[in-house]
Amino acid sequence: MDDQNRNLILATALSFLVILVWFVAFPPPEPAPREVSEAVQPADIPGAPAADVGAPGDEPAAAMALPRVDIDTPRLVGTINLQGGRIDELSLRDYRETIDADSDIVQLLRPEGTAEAFYAMWGWRPGSGLDWDAVPGPNTAWELAEGDRLAPGRPVVLEWDNGAGLTFSRRFEVDENFMFSISQGVQNSGGATVRLAPYGLVSRHGVPSNLENFFILHEGMIKAADGTLTEDGYGDMDSYRFSEREGTPALVTEVRENGWLGFTDKYWMTTLIPQSGQPFTAVARYVPARDVFQTRADLPTEVVGPGESAQVTTMLFAGAKEWSVIRAYEADLGIDRFIDAIDWGWFFFLTKPIFAVLYWVNGFIDNMGWSIIVLTLMIKAVLLPLAWKSYVSMAKMKELQPEMMAIKERAGDDKQKLQKEMIELYKTKKVNPAAGCLPILLQIPIFFSLYKVIFVTIDLRHAPWFGPFKDLSAPDPTSLMNLFGLLPWGAPPPGSILAYVFIGILPILLGVSMFFQMKLNPAPTDKMQATIFAWMPWVFMFVLGVFASGLVLYWIANNVITFAQQYFIMWRTGHRPDLFGNILGGMRRKKGNAAK
Known part of the structure; x- marks a missing residue:
């Protein structure tokens, strides 16, 4: 994945994040209350x-009941x-x-x-x-x-x-x-x-x-x-x-x-x-x-x-x-x-079939939480052929990181030379840097469509999953304030500052799953990009903590399944990822930078 494609993904993700933050922190104003005059007979309206x-038949009712x-x-x-x-x-x-x-x-x-x-x-x-x-x-x-x-x-x-x-x-x-x-x-x-x-x-x-x-x-x-x-x-x-x-x-x-x-x-x-x-x-x-x-x-x-x-x-x-x-x-x-x-919203061509499948699955399972997970598996299965090519390409890109860093050092500030040598490297190694972007770009409209389904359809209203998760259309009811559901009181009310701080189990699992999933991808060569990508899982963890728990559940399931798919494909094609080595290596680099 080259810097141009990475910038596209980064811009898309940040734009998505800005929209989420803006409409959660600054919702549209409530309609101003109208001054209601004393009721009048329509016949009294001049002209x-x-x-x-x-x-219209809207005269005040007679006193006689x-x-x-x-x-x-x-x-x-x-x-x-x-x-x-x-x-x-x-x-x-x-x-x-x-x-x-x-x-x-x-x-x-x-x-x-x-x-x-x-x-x-x-x-x-x-x-x-x-x-x-x-x-x-x-x-x-x-x-x-x-x-x-x-x-x-x-x-x-x-x-x-x-x-x-x-x-x-x-x-x-x-x-x-x-x-x-x-x-x-x-x-x-x-x-x-x-x-x-x-x-x-x-x-x-x-x-x-x-x-x-x-x-x-x-x-x-x-x-x-x-x-x-x-x-x-x-x-x-x-x-x-x-x-x-x-x-x-x-x-x-x-x-x-x-x-x-x-x-x-x-x-x-x-x-x-x-x-x-x-x-x-x-x-x-x-x-x-x-x-x-x-x-x-x-x-x-x-x-x-x-x-x-x-x-x-x-x-x-x-x-x-x-x-x-x-x-x-x-x-x-x-x-x-x-x-x-x-x-159904702008993505009705996705929202309608996604809900139809979710409704069909729930007819067998009779639990919307597990149905969302099964739906996620089905979506990932449909996208598997595309994902296979994408993850193979990303694995090859990850192996090319040392050569790409060497090219960047040789080229210095010469952007034209950098781009020419990168293209030559891709041709030699038969790598398509754009292939790794497609699953991410496809996931964005699917995410919005599923969010729309969870937000507007009555089938998710008051739909329980298990334990403390009794309403998948509402935010996660667990938080540190109630010891993640062990104490007999609720989480901070949605919209309050505390709700963004004392997040629940599902948002935490979201951040962790996103962190591990991103560790399988090649690290950005640009330090600023690397910093943003490193913080992204934890920012999303807090921002999405106040969203419907059904939506957060979908994202967790998507991250876990994506991680499993990508890990298996990389291992199957001979690009065995050293996940924990990457994490420990990143921690050592941060520690070394801090010491300097």
Whole structure:
């Protein structure tokens, strides 16, 4: 490996290190809290036309509390509010806030009037000849017409009669996982033809307090429209302000055949999904007067003559972004790009297959820690042919170190002479100095892809390995402060200065494994480079100590397997490494330099 290639690797590694340090030490600032004014009726907004005011359906709920209908499925628990016929209370049975067994289960949707209200609702926009009182709105008192609780195979039907010839119905169905089906119907028993348009809406009050706010993760509005995915954070939606002067939302997308939109968190998502092939208008906006973010699906106008009826069905996904579940919905229901609700990142072409393999392996092992190690073995096996040539080249380069040092001494400051003699040496010995760089360069996108998988996929959330390692998505819980897990208290909290000092078992093993792995490589001829490479394992040990333990586990496994591969290949090809001799020799040189 010549100095030019070594400089490339060094620059890449240092750039990677700088990025890690910067975003850990200086994370993006938290969104500034907004000043929320007293809630106002949309009709009070000057200049807002009725067609836009009524459709959002975000007026404050009436003081009178109506009965609720229970939602009770194997994976969800909550209620439907008969006031407005909205789903505004929903929790996930399978997920808890922390790894404690008695921790509260995760609550996804919350009623209006509570902290961080978040809910889904449906309605109709009146056309010519109708006004807003003639169609059900956000405060309409619905009556329970069928069913007593919503469960798989047990639908619930609500009804409301406007007293003027129109009877509206709303049918709720739910499956075994996280998908609701909502059918809105209208029966015209009057004497005139009516025009009205159905809509569905997801409303979120304020920026969620549990926002991760990390640069590699998207949280906020997400929308798929005819194959195009759009992701806007809450700060970006600030530009989609409801115009009090014009009364129109700022972001409107016409969807021809297939789309969906809503809000996504790191692990959870709530999205409206019109049926495949159904055109609709996707609307996203921010209402600053009430600090409310909204996504809405406006469906085409229905024309209903006397004695006729109309019905339209939309779906609502409200639950965990589980890869297998979302993938099945995409395939079975024809929901275009639904799997991309998981934030796969720039290296999606690596991230997706890496996670698919990890998921498959874990199906056999049922332990994410061991599955990560097996995945690392599989990746190294795939790269073995390339690694073989690379490590043979590096072994030859290591044997050429004395001759290279002699050339450098003869050439002195004559760079042209140095390069010419080095090239001649490589030709004579049939060595390709660039071959040793390829595995390292290939490892960088694989590392980022696996980090993305560990960081964003819910399968790693609260996933145990063994002993004290009960959550592979969290930093190493061991440290010197708790005698590496022997004492009954935790490690320093992530983000604190102590967390960078009192690191755990896994970061220490990372530094040691990286140190031994680097000792098999030829030492740099440049003293500055040699110093940087010597310190690199220990710098990475402290920097990565606050990262997800699953990621650190991968790097340890990668270092150990790489060391074993390289050692075996060098031994097999006759380039037997004197590992401990190199270490002792390096220690003697440092001691001699210190004595001087």
